[in-house]
Amino acid sequence: MTALELLLKRFSNPNLTEPAPSGLVLENILDAAMAVPDHGALAPFDIKVIRGDGLHRLTESFVQATRATTQDTVKIEKAAKMAFRAPMIIVVSTRYQQHPKVPHHEQLITAGCALHAMQMACVAQGYQGMWRTGDFATYPEVKEALGVKECDQIAGFLYVGSSAREIPEKRRKDFEQRVTIWE
């Protein structure tokens, strides 16, 4: 796969199973996060790789957070299953820093770039991923369990694994709808 093919053909796959990336492949994924555009070289994000028993720990926080908002047993049971939609979840959260030239929104963009770069590195190496947020990204119980400060944000949960089911190639939107050219 060429770099251009990766850019043009990348897609998300919600159907993920074992194996998750490990060893050098995982290191490449994490290195990709460290290679993103980063104004001021602040590395304004933290990354947590969650697998194995870690998924159970994450689930405890998902369930606790859901219980704090509802008594609906269907929703609570659903929350208990969410983290097991992939064998690995990579969480990216901001590590905001005060900087005279780099406002927080630029730091959040860098965190998003890190997440996207990791998804690309997964696809480039034969794995797949899906960027998810949802309520769990904002619940204080989940942030606390992950050690994310109140003032920081979870940019996303990158669900990672191998394809359990191929998904049909997507037709991408035409760039003409979004692009104007000044000349």
Ligand SMILES: Cc1cc2nc3c(=O)[nH]c(=O)nc-3n(C[C@H](O)[C@H](O)[C@H](O)COP(=O)(O)O)c2cc1C
């Ligand atoms: C910041 C962000 C948060 C997202 N959160 C969710 C989510 O919680 N659930 C979901 O189904 N898709 C979510 N998505 C969208 C998917 O990651 C994916 O991009 C979308 O399904 C389109 O698929 P594609 O990447 O193959 O084009 C999110 C995307 C971004 C950029």
